[in-house]
Amino acid sequence: MDLSAINPVLLVASLIVAATPLLFAALGELVVERAGVLNLGVEGMMITGAICGFIVGVESGSAYLGFLGAAAGGALLSLIFGVLTQYLLSNQVATGLALTLFGLGLSALLGQGYQGVKGPTPARLDIPVLSDLPVVGRIVFGHDLMVYAGLALVVAVWWLLTRSRAGLILRAVGENHDAAHALGYKVVRVRLAAIAFGGACAGIGGAYLSLVRVPQWTEGMTGGAGWIALAIVVFAAWKPWRALLGAWLFGGVTVLQLNLQAAGIALPVEYLSMSPYLVTILVLVLMSSGRAPGSLGRIFHKTG
Amino acid sequence: MYRRTLLGAAAALGLAGMAFAQDDPVKVGFVYVGPVGDGGWTYEHNKGRLAVEEHFGDAVETVFVESVPEGADAERVMTQMALDGADLIFTTSFGYMDATIATAEKFPDVKFEHATGFKRADNVSTYSARFYEGRAIQGHIAGKMTESNVIGYIGSYPIPEVIRGINASYLHAKAVNPDVEYRIVWVYTWFDPAQEAEAARTLIDQGADVILQHTDSTAPLAAAEEAGNVIGFGQASDMAQFSPSPRVSSIIDDWAPYYIDRVQAVIDGSWESADTWDGIGPGMVGIGEITDAVPEDVRAEALDMKERIAAGEYHPFTGPINRQDGSVWLAEGETASDEDLLGLNFYVEGIEGDIPE
Numbered sequence: 194m195d196l197s198a199i200n201p202v203l204l205v206a207s208l209i210v211a212a213t214p215l216l217f218a219a220l221g222e223l224v225v226e227r228a229g230v231l232n233l234g235v236e237g238m239m240i241t242g243a244i245c246g247f248i249v250g251v252e253s254g255s256a257y258l259g260f261l262g263a264a265a266g267g268a269l270l271s272l273i274f275g276v277l278t279q280y281l282l283s284n285q286v287a288t289g290l291a292l293t294l295f296g297l298g299l300s301a302l303l304g305q306g307y308q309g310v311k312g313p314t315p316a317r318l319d320i321p322v323l324s325d326l327p328v329v330g331r332i333v334f335g336h337d338l339m340v341y342a343g344l345a346l347v348v349a350v351w352w353l354l355t356r357s358r359a360g361l362i363l364r365a366v367g368e369n370h371d372a373a374h375a376l377g378y379k380v381v382r383v384r385l386a387a388i389a390f391g392g393a394c395a396g397i398g399g400a401y402l403s404l405v406r407v408p409q410w411t412e413g414m415t416g417g418a419g420w421i422a423l424a425i426v427v428f429a430a431w432k433p434w435r436a437l438l439g440a441w442l443f444g445g446v447t448v449l450q451l452n453l454q455a456a457g458i459a460l461p462v463e464y465l466s467m468s469p470y471l472v473t474i475l476v477l478v479l480m481s482s483g484r485a486p487g488s489l490g491r492i493f494h495k496t497g
Numbered sequence: 498m499y500r501r502t503l504l505g506a507a508a509a510l511g512l513a514g515m516a517f518a519q520d521d522p523v524k525v526g527f528v529y530v531g532p533v534g535d536g537g538w539t540y541e542h543n544k545g546r547l548a549v550e551e552h553f554g555d556a557v558e559t560v561f562v563e564s565v566p567e568g569a570d571a572e573r574v575m576t577q578m579a580l581d582g583a584d585l586i587f588t589t590s591f592g593y594m595d596a597t598i599a600t601a602e603k604f605p606d607v608k609f610e611h612a613t614g615f616k617r618a619d620n621v622s623t624y625s626a627r628f629y630e631g632r633a634i635q636g637h638i639a640g641k642m643t644e645s646n647v648i649g650y651i652g653s654y655p656i657p658e659v660i661r662g663i664n665a666s667y668l669h670a671k672a673v674n675p676d677v678e679y680r681i682v683w684v685y686t687w688f689d690p691a692q693e694a695e696a697a698r699t700l701i702d703q704g705a706d707v708i709l710q711h712t713d714s715t716a717p718l719a720a721a722e723e724a725g726n727v728i729g730f731g732q733a734s735d736m737a738q739f740s741p742s743p744r745v746s747s748i749i750d751d752w753a754p755y756y757i758d759r760v761q762a763v764i765d766g767s768w769e770s771a772d773t774w775d776g777i778g779p780g781m782v783g784i785g786e787i788t789d790a791v792p793e794d795v796r797a798e799a800l801d802m803k804e805r806i807a808a809g810e811y812h813p814f815t816g817p818i819n820r821q822d823g824s825v826w827l828a829e830g831e832t833a834s835d836e837d838l839l840g841l842n843f844y845v846e847g848i849e850g851d852i853p854e
Contacts, residue, residue, distance in 0.1 A: 198647075198680070203702040211695075308534030309715065311738065314723070402691060407716050409690045412532070412564065416691060451699040455649070455680045457850035462683050 199452045206331050209340060212444030214239070214398040214406070214415075216343045218422035219429070219436045220350050221394025227354060227431055228387035229367035229488035233289030234274055235395050236419025237296020242267035242396025243403040244300040247312050247410045256315040256404050260339065260397055263404075267396020268389045270296055275388040279381045282492050293419065301412045312408050315339065339401055344437075346394070351433040363387060367486035370493040380493050395419065424473050430483020439476075446472045523764055525549060526583035527561040528574055530590035530713075531688035537713035538687065538733040538750070539563065542589045542612075545752030552757050556764065567592025575600040579607045585763045587756070588612065590687065591656060597621060608768050610759060613658055615839060617770055624755060627776030628658070629665040629838070630806045631748035632709075633813035634784055634799050635730050638746060639707040640670030640677050641795045642728055649700025651693060651710040651717055652683045655852045657841040659711045664845045665813045666709055669802075671847055679848050680705055690716035701727055708743075718743055728790065735785040746799070747785030755781065774835065777807045814838065819846035 218235050225232050245266025250259025274292045277283045315337045324334045354360040365373040366383045374380050398418070403410050421443055429435035450465040458465075527546050531539040546559050560583065562574050571593045578586055579600060585608045588597045594614040601609045601621045609618075613625040639648050648670060652659050663681065670677045680703055682696040693712045697720035700708060708729040710717045715736050721727040721743035731737070731747025755773065762768040775781035784803050787796045805811035816827030821844040827833060844852060 198703045200702060200704075207698060207702060306534075308532045309536040309540070310534075311715075311719070407690045407694045408719060409694075409714065409716055411688070411690050411714070414689075414691050416689075447695075448699070451682060451696060452703065454682050455696075455699050455703050457680070462685070462853045466685065 198456045202328050202331050204448060204452060206335060207448050208441060208445040209332070210336060210406070210444075211448050212440040213340050213343045214401040214418055215422050215425060215443060216437060216440040217346065217398035217401065218395045218419060219425040219440055220343075220346050220433060221391035221398075222422055222426050223429065223431055223433060223436055224350060224354070224363070224394075225387050225391035226426055226489055227367045227486055228363050228384050229370055229486050229491065229493075230278065230384050230388060231285045231289065231490040232271065232274055232292070232388060232391060233286060233423065234271070234292025234296065234419075235391075235422050236415060236417065237293035237299075238267045238270050238392045238395035239296075239399035239402075239415045239419045239422075240300040240413070241270045241296045241303075241399065243399035243414060244304045244307070244410060245396065246400025247307060247403040248303065250312050250400075250404050251307065251310055254313055256313045257338075259313065259404050260400050263396040263400030264393035265396070267392040267394070267399070269392070270299075271388050271392025271395070272385070274392075275385045278492075279384055279388075282494060285490050285492070297413060304410050304412060307410045310410065312404055312410070314405060314408050337405060339397075339405060347433050347437050354433065364486070367488055370488045370491070374493070374495065384493075395422070398422070421469075421473060424477055427483065427485075428473070428476055428480060430480075431486065432483075442476065443469055443473060522556055522558045523553075523585070523760065524581075524583045525557055525559045525760055525763075526575075526578035526581075526586040527559065528565050528571060528578070528586065528588045528590075528593060529561060529563040530565060530567065530592070532563050533561070535688055535713050536715045536734055536736060536738075537731075539589070539713065541734045541750045542587070542752055545756040546587075548753035549756050549760050553760065553764075557760055565593075568596070572596035572600055575609075576603065579604040583607060585610065585760060585768075591654075591658065608763055617772060619770055622759070622769075622771045622773070624773040625658070626750055626781040627774060628748060628750075628782060629661040629813055630776045631782050631784055632662040632665040633669045633806070634802055635709060635746065635748070636666030636669030636671075637673055637802060638730075638787070638791060638795060638799050639666065639709065639728075640672065640674035641798075642745070642791065643670075643674065643677060643707045645704045645706045646674065646676045647678050647680060647704040648707045648709065649697070649703070649705030650679055650681045651696045651700070651708065651712055652681055653687050653711050654685060655683060655854075657839060660841050660844070660852065661838055662709075662711055663848065664841065667848055668818065668845060669813070681848075681850060683853055684712060686712065688713045690714040693717050694720045697721060697729075698724075715739065731785050737785070740786070741788030742790040744785075744788070745790045746787040749783035749785050751781055751783050777803060778809060820844075821846055821848060 242263035246259040246263030249262025250256050277288050278285050317337050324330045366380050370380045425439035428439045446469040450468050529539040533543040565571050565574050587610045589612045591613045597609050597611040598616050609621040611623050614623050684692045684696050694716040697717035701724045706727050708717050710732050718729045718739040721729045728745045729743045731744050733750050735747045812832040814833035816831040817829045818827040820826045
């Protein structure tokens with residue numbers, strides 16, 4: 194065992210990157226849930242975003258167009274969920290689970306012919322002087338633009354939810370849809386917008402895997418990240434800043450376990466591999482202090 | 498892809514059965530662990546399948562199923578293939594071993610060929626390639642090329658085939674560079690680009706400037722390319738799209754001649770259960786072009802080693818070699834027996850860490 198081989202600076206830098214796809218997906222789901230909708234289809238939307246982004250990226254040669262494509266793909270898929278649950282009043286839990294299964298299958302179909310293809314990758318930020326600073330340079334200034342976009346999204350979602358009128362309406366819809374309806378707010382419309390936003394964010398998170406992290410397309414490549422994102426939302430008690438914390442925690446354990454393995458720590462590999470998931474469960478149990486939005490998962494019907 | 502092939506094949510068979518039953522082509526099935534587009538292991542097996550089709554033309558019909566998980570699902574796929582009238586089935590991953598044996602028991606008239614396994618039956622052959630010969634050459638290049646003296650190795654499963662590769666490359670890296678150090682990460686998958694990329698990045702973060710992989714995708718090479726100043730090797734296939742760097746050479750599995758041979762044997766009725774383990778000499782293991790990123794003298798040494806291995810003058814496991822715990826495995830001048838190699842379950846002296854149970 195040689196722990197000195199682990200470079201803490203690089204560890205933190207790769208932790209931030211590993212957390213990015215989770216952060217996008219979790220923020221999207223957070224907004225959806227604050228609007229009172231429980232969409233368990235995050236995994237399906239992520240993987241659909243991963244393949245849509247990859248296809249657009251490969252065909253156009255631009256990673257950023259790829260991310261746009263991923264957002265569109267994820268949003269479109271989520272709107273299927275939206276129509277089913279908001280207009281046809283289907284059960285949200287069952288529909289969300291079905292959306293995950295559907296997304297996995299759909300992405301495998303779309304991905305035929307894109308396996309083993311090299312995609313475009315966005316360049317890593319390289320600011321003269323700043324990026325060369327010791328420690329800070331690599332951690333703060335050495336990432337691709339999407340990492341910063343993720344952080345900006347945390348601020349944006351926080352501001353939207355707590356400081357804007359639109360956020361107030363969205364929260365009202367999520368807390369008590371009957372009261373919001375009585376006040377004249379369009380509950381279904383607000384929720385559809387939130388669902389589409391959640392789908393777009395999940396799609397971007399998925400595309401971050403297929404365009405930046407790997408960067409390649411394979412079936413099932415999200416590997417359960419969507420479920421972790423769902424757990425992070427609960428862990429975060431529906432607050433954006435804590436979602437960031439949750440994503441970093443999970444990303445950190447993922448990166449750390451590989452580093453420990455490479456450093457030859459004498460712990461069975463199986464335990465190390467399961468550690469990110471164990472930590473997620475543990476944290477959920479310890480920190481289940483948050484209060485869920487009042488109308489979360491309940492069906493809204495105007496005459497009801 | 499699979500369903501269409503199978504449906505088409507079933508329809509074609511049905512028609513053929515009615516009209517010209519006597520002209521039934523020999524049907525050959527292939528079970529793949531990854532997608533045919535993986536660019537590595539499965540890609541090369543599929544190239545072998547295409548070579549069979551080209552060589553025999555209408556006399557042979559092939560079907561394949563890709564991305565079949567190891568375990569119970571594999572048995573279902575093999576059974577379906579046998580029921581659909583396959584005469585010969587190649588199962589191309591180590592983890593299909595028990596499923597192959599079980600299916601073969603149910604279909605005594607169907608011939609099975611299992612890649613990289615060690616269980617045989619009257620209608621089950623095994624075949625594999627001596628990848629460790631290529632690993633020795635990789636180790637030599639890696640030992641010469643590394644500047645950080647840290648070599649990263651992405652292991653799939655801790656089975657003898659993978660451990661042979663680690664040992665063979667380590668011995669030859671160490672021989673030319675006594676300061677060399679190995680860091681090994683086990684990912685427990687043959688094909689998962691996300692995990693492979695993550696593992697490669699971790700190893701690079703820990704100072705490795707050479708990445709060796711025993712997994713099937715090109716993701717580790719993509720990670721090496723992104724990092725810059727890191728080299729790697731094509732695994733199972735040439736992976737030439739990453740030439741001249743980070744991919745400086747490769748191990749190429751060439752299954753086509755073997756597949757054509759075995760299909761011919763089925764047509765002739767001379768097929769018998771056998772165990773084939775060929776290396777660089779017979780051409781089952783190929784060494785991809787060593788690029789300009791490698792200095793001329795290193796390339797010459799590597800090619801010389803390849804010649805000597807091919808001619809049978811040099812065995813990559815030639816003593817003195819000690820086990821990790823310091824006990825003697827091979828005495829001076831002694832070479833490892835095939836039996837030893839097939840069951841290899843320990844690191845040689847100098848490699849740190851434990852092999853997972």
